[in-house]
Amino acid sequence: MIAYAANLATIVAIFGILAATLNFLIGFAGIFSVAHAVFFGLGAYAGAQVALLLVPDALLACLVAAAVAGGLSLALALPALRVRGEYFVAASLGLQMMAATLFAEAKPVTGGIGGLVGIPRPTLLGVEVDVLPAALSALALILVLTARLQRGAFGRSLRAIRDAESAAEALGKNVAAAKTLAVAFACAGAGLAGALFALHLSFVNVESFTMDQSVLVMAMVIIGGTGTLWGPLIGAVILLSLPSGLAFLPFIPATEVGAVQQIIYGLAMTLLMIFRPAGLVGDLAKGRSTA
Amino acid sequence: MSEVLLRCENLARSFGGLQAVAGVSLSLPAGQVTALVGPNGAGKTTTFNLITGNLRADSGAAFIRGRPIMGLRPWQVARLGVARSFQDLRLFTHMTVRENVLAATETSAWFWQPGGAAARRRREERAAAALEATGLAPLAEARAVDLAYAERKFLSMARILAAEAEIWLLDEPASGLDLASRLRFGELLRAATARGVAICLIEHNLDVVVELSDRIAFLDQGKVLAEGAPQAILRDPALAAIYFGDRPQEAA
Numbered sequence: 001m002i003a004y005a006a007n008l009a010t011i012v013a014i015f016g017i018l019a020a021t022l023n024f025l026i027g028f029a030g031i032f033s034v035a036h037a038v039f040f041g042l043g044a045y046a047g048a049q050v051a052l053l054l055v056p057d058a059l060l061a062c063l064v065a066a067a068v069a070g071g072l073s074l075a076l077a078l079p080a081l082r083v084r085g086e087y088f089v090a091a092s093l094g095l096q097m098m099a100a101t102l103f104a105e106a107k108p109v110t111g112g113i114g115g116l117v118g119i120p121r122p123t124l125l126g127v128e129v130d131v132l133p134a135a136l137s138a139l140a141l142i143l144v145l146t147a148r149l150q151r152g153a154f155g156r157s158l159r160a161i162r163d164a165e166s167a168a169e170a171l172g173k174n175v176a177a178a179k180t181l182a183v184a185f186a187c188a189g190a191g192l193a194g195a196l197f198a199l200h201l202s203f204v205n206v207e208s209f210t211m212d213q214s215v216l217v218m219a220m221v222i223i224g225g226t227g228t229l230w231g232p233l234i235g236a237v238i239l240l241s242l243p244s245g246l247a248f249l250p251f252i253p254a255t256e257v258g259a260v261q262q263i264i265y266g267l268a269m270t271l272l273m274i275f276r277p278a279g280l281v282g283d284l285a286k287g288r289s290t291a
Numbered sequence: 292m293s294e295v296l297l298r299c300e301n302l303a304r305s306f307g308g309l310q311a312v313a314g315v316s317l318s319l320p321a322g323q324v325t326a327l328v329g330p331n332g333a334g335k336t337t338t339f340n341l342i343t344g345n346l347r348a349d350s351g352a353a354f355i356r357g358r359p360i361m362g363l364r365p366w367q368v369a370r371l372g373v374a375r376s377f378q379d380l381r382l383f384t385h386m387t388v389r390e391n392v393l394a395a396t397e398t399s400a401w402f403w404q405p406g407g408a409a410a411r412r413r414r415e416e417r418a419a420a421a422l423e424a425t426g427l428a429p430l431a432e433a434r435a436v437d438l439a440y441a442e443r444k445f446l447s448m449a450r451i452l453a454a455e456a457e458i459w460l461l462d463e464p465a466s467g468l469d470l471a472s473r474l475r476f477g478e479l480l481r482a483a484t485a486r487g488v489a490i491c492l493i494e495h496n497l498d499v500v501v502e503l504s505d506r507i508a509f510l511d512q513g514k515v516l517a518e519g520a521p522q523a524i525l526r527d528p529a530l531a532a533i534y535f536g537d538r539p540q541e542a543a
Contacts, residue, residue, distance in 0.1 A: 153397040153404045160383045160394045167381035168394070170343060171454055172369035177400035 004244075006132050010200050012240050013135035014193045017142050019220040019232035021189030024146055026218075027227030028155055029182040030162030031080050034214045035092040038099040039069040039076075039187040041209030043194025045109060048116045048204055050195075058122035058134050061195045069191025070184045077183040081176050084165075096211050103206040115205025122199040131200040138196060139233075142189050147229050149185070158182055219265075223272060225279025234280055239265075293320035294356075296489040297373070297458050302341050302351035303513075311337045313513035314351065319458060319489040324480060326500045326521070327493045329510035330534055335493045336378065338510070339460045343375055344368045355458065370398060374456030376447045378463050384436040388427050388446055391435050392418040395450040421453035424479065441472045448479055459483065461492040465499045477503055497525060509534075 018040055025031040043065035050061040079091035103110045110116065121128055149155050157178050160168040169175050198204045220239050225231030242264065246257050276282065297319040304312045312334040319325055327335045340346040342353050344365040353360050355371045363371075374395075383391045396414040397404050404410060422428040425445040430438065435446060444464065451459055465476050480490060480503055494500050500507065500521060507524040509517045511533050517524055524530060531537075 149402065152402075153393075153399070154402050156386070156390055156394045157397060157400065159386055159390075163383040163385055164381035166345065166365070167377065167383070167450075169365040170345075170369055170375050170377075171395045171450060172366050172398035173394075174364075174366045174400035181400065181402065 006130075008241065008244055010132045010135050010196075012237055013132070013139045014196050014200065015217065015220065015236040015240060016139045016233040017135075017193040017196075018190055018217045019224065019236045020139075020142050020146055021186040021193075022217050023221045023224075023226060023228075023232040024149070024189075025182060025186045026221055028150060028158040028162065029179060030084075030158075031179065031183065032085070032089050033076060033080075033092045033186075034089055034211070034218060035076060035096040035099065036186075036190055036217050037209045037211070037213035038096055039073065039190035040194040040197070040213065040217075041099065041103055041204075041206070042072055043069045043191025044198040044204045044209070045103070045116065045194075046191065047195025048119045048198040049109070051119050051122070051199060052116065056120040056122050056199070058124050058129060058131070058196075058199060061122070061199060062134075062138065062192050065191040065195030066188040067191075069194065070188030073184045073187030074180070076187060077180045080179050080183055093211075096214055100206060100210050103209055111205065113206060115203060115207075116198070117203050119198055119202045119204070121202070131196055135196045135200070138192055142192075143229065143233070145185075150229070154178070154181075219269070221279075223269070223279055225282030228279065228281045231279050231281040238280075293322050293487075295319065296321050297342070297353065297355055297491075298357075299338070299342060299353045300351055302338060302353065303349045304337060304341055304346060305349060310513050312341060312348075315510070315513070315515055317491075317508055317515065319491050321457070321487045321489050322484045323505040324484060324490045324492060324503050326504035326507045327491060327510055328497075328500060328507050328524070328534070329516075330536065332512075333510040334513040335510055336462055337513075339375060339462060339491075339493070342368070342460065343373060366398075369454070369456070372457045373460065374451040374454045374458070375460040376451060376462055376464055378466075380443055380447045382435040382443060382446055385434060387432050387434055388438070388449075389418060389422065389431040391446055392421050392427075392449045392453045395421075395453040396455075417453050417455065421449040424452055424482070425449040426475065441468055444468060444472070445475075448476070452479070452483075457488055459488055459490045459492075461490065463493055463495065465494060465496060473499060473502075501525065 018036060022036045025033050046068040047061035047065040050064045075095060076092060080088055083091060104113050122131060123129060157173050161173065161175050161178060165175055216239065220235030221232045223238060224233065224235030243261050246252055246261055252260055295318045299315060299317045301314045301316055302312055303314050315338050329335055337346065341348045344363050348361060360368055360371060383394060393414065396417050399405055422431055425448055427442065427445055427449055430442060438446060448464065465473055468476060484490060504521050506519060507521050508515050509524055509530050517527065517530060
């Protein structure tokens, strides 16, 4: 039971990082990316390769993963600089689909459909460690960084750009640089989560980095509350613990848990959008129709 | 003669077959208010967009203190000391009034602003002074989206004040303001020109133009038809006919 809880906590912490970094893009920069799983995947493959080819050092794997995902985030930043709103959603959707195919085909790097197996257990300074404390520390770091950026001048610039890009530019803000930095930060965070994910499972394949995963992370952000600090984490806790919670209910047959879960998800999303459109911890007045 | 802070020479821009701006030359001297007057579609806002880099000019040039600015991005022009307002205001609607103004003082795109705590205090002081000058200090923590129309107009002005720009391009800044607000707005402009700010305003309310401007540039069909003192321009019957839509028919 303790191992089960520890596993769930690790996964929640990893997805909490993913949701918090996606929230930084959606809630502060107004960049509605549906390709966050791509950078999660890039980080996972990079971290796994570090562990497989060099040393399974958790810190090194996380740093390399963040650097790879942050560096390749230009693939997302370029469309973000040119198009907004639904056009950017379509562009990021294209990126997600293309990346999933590349992950499946680039066998020498990703292991193809079969993925990378036998990733060694992580170490820190040569001592074998659990992923849970590393994941919790990384989550805390990401939340602190996000909060600092959000409350400071950079967060203000991003929100100004989100609300009125041309006015922000007319006040001297280099919109392209600010957006590129925001995307790089968020994608580096997703890469870090990916490395932890790979080290935790000892196995990664393309199934974890598809469109479904991007949508799941976006649902965590929306359910918790976009533009809030704790909302995405709460969204991650709810969406990841619900299946586990249902499995413990004796009156639901094990074979029906999946179907019940889908019904609950659908109903909860509908009710949430009606009664709390800004999410569970979002501003109640925000998002309400004024018509 | 005051120093000319911004100068445009023969700015031109067309959209397809429409020549929106057809060789506009304009000088904005320090400490003076220049009004751009003309009927709808005369090219006034397009001229602003060409100066600020929001639109690329087909030809012509513009200079700030003699430095060419054509080809620069809007944020680069802004950092050279040009601030502008928009007809539709473009406030940062989901930010507070204070944040709107503070954002105007923070230009670095990096994760942090240069200068440390002392510079931050200075920016906060600039924002507080701008809120005080525009009468928005009591509403500092209100969200921009919740403000009344006149307050939104003044918030737009507060951002420009806080930016400490020396050239202001104001697009219909007084439209929709009641008399008391207009008087307050006039005081803001007079205080700015006393500090040496060069102001160019687009305004359809001719009472405001007469009240506030030192000279007028009359635009029609993308060209400056006349330039001079407000009373002289507004008394010209030919210009009045164009402005009020009673354009003389051209000989066939």
